[in-house]
Amino acid sequence: MNPSSLSRRATLRELSRWAALLAAQRVAAAPDLSLPRQERPHFGADPFTLGVASGQPRPDSVILWTRLAPQPMAPRGGMPRALVALQWQVAEDEGFSRLRRSGTVWADPAQAHSVRVHADGLTPGRIWFYRFIAGNAVSPTGRTRTAPAEDAPVDRLRLVLASCQHYEQGWFIAQREIAGLDIDFVLFTGDYIYDNPCARRLRVRSHESGQHPSGQAFSLPQFRCRHAHYKLDPDLQAAHRAHPWILAWDDHEVRNDYAGLRGDDDFDLPPAEFVRVRAHAYQAYFEHLPLALDQQPGPGGMRMHDRFTWGRLAELWTLDGRQYRDVQACNEDGRYNGHLRWNCDAVSAPGRSLLGAAQRQWLQQGLAGSRRRWKLIGQSTQMSPWGLPAPDGRRLVFTDGWDGYARERAALLGFIGKQRIDDVVVLGGDVHRHVAAQLRARPGDPRSPVVASEFVATSLTSAGMPQSTMSLIRRANPDILHARSDVRGYMQLEVTERSLNCIARATDFPVLPHSRMRTLARFHVEAGRPGPQVG
Structure with a gap:
């Protein structure tokens, strides 16, 4: 060498001594409980403009995601500097008549009003449907599986x-x-x-x-x-x-x-x-x-x-x-x-x-x-x-x-x-x-x-x-x-x-x-x- x-x-060894301290500046802390809380918000525009997503499929759980952003390209996504209550539901059917899991989570401005729900207690190896509700707004329905x-x-x-x-x-036609x-x-x-x-x-x-x-x-x-x-x-x-x-x-x-x-x-x-x-x-x-x-x-x-x-x-x-x-x-x-x-x-x-x-x-x-x-x-x-x-x-x-x-x-x-x-x-x-x-x-x-063996997928667009x-x-x-x-x-x-x-x-x-x-x-x-x- x-x-x-x-x-x-x-140089890298020296950097590592203080790099963690710098990175910690962006660590998201626990929700600031002194912030105002909106338990039943009313939205004049759709807050689910960025959709919903799921990931991390385990035998008894998945991660559910969304972000409240009625104005997604605006500062703070058009959301107030407040904790906003968000309900989530997981059901066996798309009509949500057989609800399996549900709960409430607070969307925090420190996390850009995004949420991640660890939906556990689910049956392994089957399809589930999920959605979020914030006040008068209901998200699109997502489909996931354990x-x-x-x-x-x-x-x-x-x-x-x-x-x-x-x-x-x-264009994202492959994703389509x-x-x-x-x-x-x-x-x-x-x-x-x-x-x-x-x-x-x-x-x-x-x-x-x-x-x-x-x-x-x-x-x-x-x-x-x-x-x-x-x-x-x-x-x-x-x-x-x-x-x-x-x-x-x-x-x-x-x-x-x-x-x-x-x-x-x-x-x-x-x-x-x-x-x-x-x-x-x-x-x-x-x-x-x-x-x-x-x-x-x-x-x-x-x-x-x-x-x-x-x-x-x-x-x-x-x-x-x-x-x-x-x-x-x-x-x-x-x-x-x-x-x-x-x-x-x-x-x-x-x-x-x-x-x-x-x-x-x-x-x-x-x-x-x-x-x-x-x-x-x-x-x-x-x-x-x-x-x-x-x-x-x-x-x-x-x-x-x-x-x-x-x-x-x-x-x-x-x-x-x-x-x-x-x-x-x-x-x-x-x-x-x-x-x-x-x-x-x-x-x-x-x-x-x-x-x-190896398989490499080409780029979707690049x-x-x-x-x-x-x-x-x-x-x-x-x-x-x-x-x-x-x-x-x-x-x-x-x-x-x-x-x-x-x-x-x-x-x-x-x-x-x-x-x-x-x-x-x-x-x-x-x-x-x-x-x-x-x-």
Whole structure:
């Protein structure tokens, strides 16, 4: 490792001593009981403009979400600085004649009048309907489901894999299709919003309401406004209303390619200021998505890694690839984002981590101890190698992805192989291309055994690299069995005891209001036989 890398590590250690104190400035405290209370508010306009959502499906519970915002783009969403009573209901039927659970929660201005309800005491493995009531206003009805009991035999699991929805770069027609699917949940692996506006040449929603308000987001009000802007999209609302979501995050929820406590090459923010921006972004993310109450941002950041089960059939781990990672390798002094680099030896330096030691150990222990057939890993990017070789032996790698953390990737895949953990499937996003790949114990070594399978969903709207470049990458990396970067869309997976089947759905870029989705490719993974197969 070169001296500048050591210097950056020392800087990070120093930053960590006080970064938590800065992050704590945005910690949402308990409700301020001195605030006025509105137990029976009267609204002149619909306060449920941002819709409803559910997530975190467990055998006996789900998380329910909404935010009161009659004027969603106005300060405080057009709400008073007061605690507002909000009733919630969960029923067995859409008409709410068979009410199962109900209660009241206070919408707090410190949380932008958003609420998260842990609706527990529910029967495993069934569909539920939910809604919120605030005074004279009733929310749309949401549809959700609980996971099967942990020891239950399960015939199948159906899920959608999706990521990367830049609002300015396309219409959310994929979300419209997702809303109509018969699936169990949506697995969203990052870039739910984009902190930055896009280049004018890539802007598809060209009218004023199709552009990001306020340009680049820095403050908590700006991040709240960005989330509200996305949530106003009717197709995104429909996808949330139809299915529970399980979420991982990536970089654009905060800043492009940020790493831990460092980021913002483009704005040259001092470290202390970036930590403040990150804390604002974390708070707004928590306020606008169906996350568990114990994920509220605090002095230590925000927990995003999690574990879910689907009976005896499948287990899913979601990973955080941003909060605990080391700064990208081979940057110039004062630069912290990911870059394309030729022959960057530091990407294989011992100790460099994308996940952080504690999170990787947690994952490995979970994989080794799992007794379920399928072990699914939801994380934010492509794990299989995709660098380009040069005639002189050098290799071009992108330092922000798993290629930039090669030693940790090899350790994780080597662990899976050594422990003989069967039926591991890695699910990712970020790179704006549909990918099906096989993962080897020693990545990139054709003599090494295949130990796992990988599927990466292309972006929902965000632009990808030219397909001509993607074809070069695929030819140079034979473990990539399929790669299409010229399409936008999602993947639909069906998991059974015998196989995991994947359908890649796609449309061309840019995604326009009249664009139509099509099936681009089909793959399957046979139980006990790692590596995707076509068809």
